[in-house]
Amino acid sequence: MTIYQVAEAAGVSISTVSLALNHPARVNPQTRERVIQVAGELGYRSGAVASERARRSSGRIAVMAPFSSYESYRTRLVGILDGLAPHHIEVVVHDAPPATEPASPLLETLPVRGDVDGLLLMGIPLGDEGADRLHRWGPPTVLVDSVSAAFTSVTFDDEQAGYLLARHLLDRGHRRLAYLHEPYHSPVLTSAGQLRLNGVARALGETAGAEPAIDDVALAGNDVAAARAGAAAFAGRADRPSAVIAHHDLLAAGFLAGLRAAGTRTPEEVAVAGFDDGPLAEVLGLTTVRQPFADSGHRAAELLLSLIQHPRQTPVRTLLAPQLVVRETT
Amino acid sequence: MTIYQVAEAAGVSISTVSLALNHPARVNPQTRERVIQVAGELGYRSGAVASERARRSSGRIAVMAPFSSYESYRTRLVGILDGLAPHHIEVVVHDAPPATEPASPLLETLPVRGDVDGLLLMGIPLGDEGADRLHRWGPPTVLVDSVSAAFTSVTFDDEQAGYLLARHLLDRGHRRLAYLHEPYHSPVLTSAGQLRLNGVARALGETAGAEPAIDDVALAGNDVAAARAGAAAFAGRADRPSAVIAHHDLLAAGFLAGLRAAGTRTPEEVAVAGFDDGPLAEVLGLTTVRQPFADSGHRAAELLLSLIQHPRQTPVRTLLAPQLVVRETT
């Protein structure tokens, strides 16, 4: 949509359109109305380019996340769009490989084509080198679901979440727990899973009679089928723990299905809990820990906005509180 | 720092600078080195705006969809990103209100924000007026999940999907069916639901002893809670149909949960089926119709690409085949 098209549609010259939009007082009210009307109908935004030139900004930020791997990033994205909408800032999305995959040359992909005013990295752990380069050459950046010294970040309190869930299970009488997760193909730095295990360990440490360790159960994949297969194997174990904490609801769901298929009852024989609290958990009556996805996106967007306006700010870490949601599977 | 300054400092013309930077092969190695050297020293960065303008292309497309309302648009988006990745095209996303809401101004006032080479409209029915305007003034556009005469579109064969599902239920002995859907706050033109009902009607028409009509059950919302509440009411009906077709898996899932809570067994007393075949269906053992979400995004992206390259193409309609997935709830 160009100014020429608007001019043509309104039957005036381009300068009249420009004037009507930028200096309304200097054009005949009738003409102005007509121009504005037409421009509105056609969705013409003079601001796009104009503001870019004026403010030396693109009015655009980039969001990178493993959208293809996890449902939950849709919700975070919606939170971001929501937080940015009132500011007329566009969002360019990029899919990222999951953090469990071998380290991708992240910063190779980073030179986001058009310049962006800011960058939102979600679910992407940053190595020292990457962090350094990004900090030096990149636009203002906010991290979601990962932490790095020099960056503002929004994360979920995974340690506390693990603690809450373990506490709940221990209170229910369980003494031996298992943590179910997708396969890690690369060393995930301070991964959420590790933090949650720390929280679980803390709860175990507080509890008399609990074993010091927790079973680490790695699946063959990050989907329902893998979780189901994992459950089949698990159900057959003689020494199996009595409670399973899955890294996210989808895995918990698959595990539940697998247990059912194996004739193992939930929660009588094996208790199962997850993380996220999406529709899946609600429907299955799954005990889980709620993650405020939309909220994290919204907050991250606002932090980024503020960082764009005042680039030299001190990094801030925002830690979102977990919320235990007890249902029928534990 | 402009290209002119670099040219002057390097003792060449601006075109040589541009060539050296963008098409290195086409300039003398010595000249090239010198230019690149000088540009580097001066910290020259080509102005994105000017470049895009000169190139008559931004390398960017916009995607609009009701991301906030339906999980499935994440998958389609991933398909789009996937289809576009090899072409180095950026995607800017916009959330849209669901088509069930009162006609948004967006529809008629298409918000074709500047600077995109193309537009992907997903799940957004286009009114005549909006279609007309978009066609005249908008960038190359591809529709997903909606159809309009002048546009290339990718849709799911909803009629056939409804037919397949009804056929299956009729074969199972059901004679009275219900269609469960979210509330429509606006007249949805040729909505997917209507098409599916047509398909159901076709199947009913072929079957002796089947009632001619199908129950239309409108829920109070588009979520699990609404579906669960709907099931509670449904379970209490004396004249209730024996099979329920939900507009999508999430509703089916909520309905299942509601039936269970009401002590009504599935599929013995009431059969339930949905549409989509996401993880939810897999986990619940839900009979459903698979929609190739990622594929639809991928194809739409490629069609748009082709349309951008040859703008005067005849519109093409792509109809994706449904696939019945029979599980345990029917």
Added chain:
DNA sequence: GTGAAAGCGCTAACAA
């Protein structure tokens, strides 16, 4: 191999 020159969409002088 290189430069001159014609746009690209837009704003702001400057004419009319």
Added chain:
DNA sequence: TTGTTAGCGCTTTCAC
């Protein structure tokens, strides 16, 4: 009050 026109920084033919 309007339209005409000269740039803005850049890419890209098309001559030389």
